[in-house]
Amino acid sequence: MDNRSTFFIDRTQGVFMIIKTVSLRHGFLLGSVLATGLFVSASAVAQSAVTQQTIAIDLAAQPLEQAITQLATQAGLLIGVDASLVAGKQAPALNGRFTPLQAIGQLLKGSGLIVIENAPGRYTLEAAPAGHTNSNTEAVTLPEMKITSVIDPDAPDNRSYRRSSAFSATKTDTPIMETPMSIQVIPRVVMNDQKTTTIKDALENVSSVRPQSSLGRSNAFIIRGFRNGRVYRNGLVALGLSIGEESMFDSANLESIEVLKGPASILYGRIEPGGLINLTTKKPRGESYYSIEQRFGSYNSYRTEWDGMGPVTKDKSLNYRFSGSYQNNRSFRDFNFNDRVLVNPALTWRPDDATELSLEVEALHEDYQVDRGLFAIGDRPAPIPVTRSFIDPDDPVDTHSRVNLGFNLTHAFNTDWTLRNRFLASFVDDDNTSVKPANAFTVAQFLDPSKGNRTYLRNIFSQISSSQTYTTNFDLTGNLEFLGTRHQTLVGFDYLRSTGTYLTRGNYLSPVSGLEIDIYNPVYGIDPSFYAQALATPFPAGENHSFSKDEWYGVYFQDHITLWDKLHILGGGRYEWATTGRGRGDSFRAAEANLPTRKDNGFSPRVGILYQPWSWASIYGNWTTSFGANNGVTNTGATIDPERGEQFEAGLKAEWFDQRLTMTFAYYHLTKENILTRDFNSPDPFAVAAIGKARSQGIEFDLSGQITDELSVIGNYAFTDARITRDYSGLQGNRLSNVPEHSGSLWLKYDIRHYQPLNGWQFGMGIFAAGLRQGDNENTFALPGYVRLDAFVAYRMKLGPTRLIAQVNIRNLLDKRYYESTDPFVNAPPRAGIYPGAPLTILGSLRLEY
Template sequence: MSQRTLPPFNPFCLTVFAVAMSASPWCAAESAIDFAIPAAPLADALLQFSETSGTKVFFSSQLAGKLRGNAVQGRFTPQQALDKLLSGSGLTTQTAADGTVTLEKSAKPTEPQSAAGTTTLPSVTVLGKTLSDPNDPYNSDYRPPNASAATKTDTPIMDTPVSIQVVPRAVMNDQKTTTIKDALENVSSIRPQSSLGLSNAYIVRGFRNGRVYRNGLVANGLGIGEGAQFDSANLERVEVLKGPAAVLFGRIEPGGLINLVTKKPRDEAYYSVEQRFGAYDFYRTEWDATGPLTGDKSLSYRFSGAYQNNKSFRDFNFNDRVLVNPSVTWRPSDATEMSLELEALHEDYQVDRGLFAIGNRPAPIPVSRSFIDPNDPVDTNSKVNLGFNLSHAFNDKWTLRNRFLASFIYDKNTSVKPANGFTVEQFFDPSTGNRRYARNIFSQTSDNETYTTNLDLTGKFKLLGVNHQTLIGVDYLRAVGRYEFYGNYQDPVPGLDIDIYNPQYGIDPSYYANALATPSDDGANHYLFRDDWYGAYFQDHITLWDKVHILGGGRYDWARTGLGIGNSASAADAALPSRRDEGFSPRVGVLYQPWAWASIYGNWTTSFGANNGITASGATINPEIGEQYEAGVKTEFFDQRLSTTLAYYHLTKENLMTRDFNSPDPFASAAIGKARSQGIELDMAGRLTDEISIIGNYAFTDARITKDFSGLQGNRLNNVPEHSGSLWLKYDIHHYEPLNGLSFGLGMFAAGQRQGDNDNTFALPGYARLDAFASYTYQLGKSRLITQFNIRNLLDKTYYESTDPFQNAPPRVGIYPGAPLTAMGTVRLEF
């Protein structure tokens, strides 16, 4: 039986793990052993190591302090397992003749030896922070310490005077998310805003953001469609940088930046395969394989992906999706690293036209009811991302990084839809008691390609006794989007009207043939979108007295945008206008850390976003300008296991572009004028104990139109609840032998009432959704088997997630409901 003892003397206080010892010393115990140690506080991780290996480990209680041990999963020799557990901790091991092991700080002077041959350590103070590897596939921590891709530096979140939240892989595994929409429910002030049921755009701090970044570069194009789904199978984490991020990333909405960090090749072998099955004929297979390709580990690979096939709680909807993500990394020297990665996704699906509003509420019909048709042709979309990354360290202070990403996205869909679909006219027939509405058939194709790259030089130096971390960079983006559509999107087609309370389905295929042969909008059905964007930026992070952090920087942009319209692709190209804009975006932030566990910060920042759209008269639109003031407090409680951020912000945006509801042209835009969003956010993530993990948030958001040419002043921005939040708790049993390996969790996700459109003509009711899961981990030799059961919407509540942002329909005829009670089982093998 193992026990933990504390010798009664001080300051030479040693913690000793006394376990039953093998007769052989450490040096003779080189056979491999199966380890299953999760990432945990160092003292607890070492206790589990000693229990598994039968080896005494001596260390100073103060030396262990607040350090955390890395996860050790698999078959290793004791020496290999201990090295992995301590990796990055700044600690080394000393082995005595009797096989006992003593920990000490790296590069410390030799200590006097005791008669027993073990080192006696004085009490020490551990400076700095030791962090477990956030990319370790066995890491179960809910609190990643930094978000390097979102800030472009390795500065800890606690030292950065902006609000940053991270959803790690561990949370996605526990909640069994399949797209980033579900992962982002764990972050304050983020709301999904789908179009045609695809999870491809979000509202952040009140403002819609149709661009998602991938490893710091734009991952979807522009124009209609905004790209395919973002599957979670190849993601390491999702980062959210709140507020205007244009100073580092260029054209981005002022609400914030969503950045996806993909899985990278590792130099340690790891393999996993997972099978999920659930309600509505849901089947999903995920895989992940990584490891070295050469003996010196200079070349490594990773191949992850997923295949998913499912129906839906919505009538006639389905999804058949495959994702593959191969990548390789080459490290020719300790200073240089190059990686090449390919992401390819293809899916066949059926668009979801959603439900509609009657009066000021969603229509009182089942959320399963769909008003597309079972004879609608199968829709398809695909994307390919090709990325290259290079980093070279000139020395331990200066590093040069280059990123490149080419993105190709194609989507084609055809569906029956409400007539007058691009206006706000009444589409119900009053003579039928508002129970029948007219429909037509519409088909659209979008083809987007985006090329983006940047070059960053980062350095650390001391000037006049002051520490600096400097970033200088340039970037370039070129995006081209082609779009064409067919069918009569405006006028009703005789014979296609439908009774919303007693629908009859089965449209004759000839209707589709006629629609696809009819160019819409008098033949001007080809659109060409184009962006060219150059940017130069700088940033300096100054640290004074190890307590004050000053972040300053700015960016200058040169942008050229255009939108051409014609009756063919060549005509649209010839009609492409060109508008040039340029502007400077500064940012400054200050953070004061009076105690190691608390930081107080504030920032002021602006953003510049060229508008790629035209008004009904054909005029271009002035650039969008964003400005934000923010103040907040960051804390780390429970021995730095739990981090929290409390923030207040005031954010304004001028020349807010939206669809012109008064124009028959579905692509005519108008500038609302000015909108303001202000609110309070609370985010938390980490561990309360080594067995209880938590991630949660709350947001109070007041987002309104403050200046508008058509009289919308004072209206709330659509789909933004005044109150929203979530709380997810997980309990892992580690210290009760009969139940070790059992985990279970419970989560609540809630949002208050939201306006369905900017005219505030109807509202979506508030809701609270309850989710739960339980899992059990079995150790099978050097492998482990995990079984898990998840339930989403445990109480089977009816709720509505969002409305269409007038991307493919007016909000009143594009209301997207949430799923009812949904169960999912999972079996996962790791080896």
């Protein structure tokens, strides 16, 4: 039995997939592949109707291998062939309307090859038997066979920076080039190359996305100027909606990260108008694959990642996957550390070609120390080392745990209609106690002016939060033809219920005598009695227990209409009902009894149009709105009207270098009303007020993919003008906090593959930059701009049937001092919650794949 390489082309993933195959009966070879992410067996059933339709094909005369690649991309097919069979052969020009099978047959004329249909939309090309006269307009019947295959760890799907489709935009497999919205995808390979451990660092590769930490926990992001504290996981809310939770998102179990720009309420309900972040987790497949990686580096950092998958049954109807990580590290920040473990077992069952059920469990637990950050003096961060922390080495260890239980059921009723049901239950608990700055709105209130503004006034604060969230949706998608137009229709329903408790202790408003510290010459060590006293002090007295509740459900519809294979019209809307409230008391029972209830409902439409004059270029525009109920209360206890968002967007998309490189250029104008912010005029730290109205407008440029087989790139640039346009307290005209006017990044990777002495070496370098940012909405201080340089080098070597990858990454190569963000007043005033970026950091890793 001999081994050969076979390439497959699949538009649903937008990448080549090279796999190892073994000889089969009748002497031909066939690779077997299961597409990653959302490509399931049910979609193959639905594909059969598409493969019987004629589509417009426009291919120039060119080498046969390139022609097959372009045909697969245009028609959305899987085409497999031994690369040696097409080497040196030419394909004729092809222009007109053909079924996919007819098009393949035309390309193979005179090549000595035949096409074999393995399943709807999946074909293999083989050498024609002696005397064969098949015209290739019909497929050869595939003999019964047994297939054995393993994924090649060096396959292009493991190294391509490009993705051609994304679930988040339409909840379908519509190609990005046909979607009239801006959507960016960060594939797993980018996370591997940059050695990102959390989604914060990965999202630096997307325009207009900025982190905004609280307690240094990287739990929220600013998208197109507006803060979004809600992250989605496989299309459902990833965390509870209670206050006080500061979760990290580890990257070990992620296949990709999708960012949909602009309002997404039509499909997802209450989501901020700046955009949506959706995490796509790793899924089981029928091929055996295992990897284990050990990382080690600066600040006593150790991390182990693992990933294993394969079939449970011989017929591959039941498959498993088990991924996860363990990380233990100190920090460049004094007294900070993290000890985190993540496990993610999953099973996928395919009882027949039309049905798939996936079950998944994600469990995370970590011991950590919160980071209270630095502070501002005057209009800039204080001139003290970024390593200096004003918590205490004797702070109690903080804990965080999260469990996600989910399933995904897909059933194809026929070739046109498919039903998908998703469910996710999330349970989140967090307990942290730390020394913090005396809560204040000006520098003078936590720096003692009588001692030269060098004495830092502190107190001790403890918070315990817990939430339970249950969310589900039902999506029915169908493919229709009507009066010469093609329709991809979606109707759906979703429901979410989240309850949470929140307990606070310690006097976090007033300075506690005996906890003062000199910012320039700190002396650490706090008597344990201070902690005991804080934990025994309910604060605010009689109201330190909170109970919150969020419940909403919505119905939505969407129709993607295609005319003449060039014009795409996307229209739809959502009607939503939301109930929110938060009660406070001296116990959780009392807080629940005091729960105020506010009910809101609203309609959110979305319209988009895209014209694709050539297969490589698209012009698009959209108008969309959003609806988000507010669950805060004012100083008088009144509830607040729901937030409303509206966006106009226009842009251009292009694919170059045989669809290997994608580009999106967008202009947008986005407004949001009734934005919640802390009420600075209230002594109640939980009181909020509607800031009024804010506007963000700008341009974005995103680029990702491969320029050549060896050179990969992912980069972005954003110009963002985000300002407050209406406000009760005179903030009109101020820039929104933490939003740079100019920002961007460029990451390049060179993978040597065609120079034998150096084959296996990889080199990469990236530049990440952001301009000056206002630290708060009052614009009282600013974070200076920065440019950070990162780099890596790696070497891949074969060790028998396995592959070893040794890699070294350097972050902040030039050791620049910079600041990432300020606290959004979730756990500290922005002036007392400035989070610096890490200095020069070196990370080494060894990865074994087999």
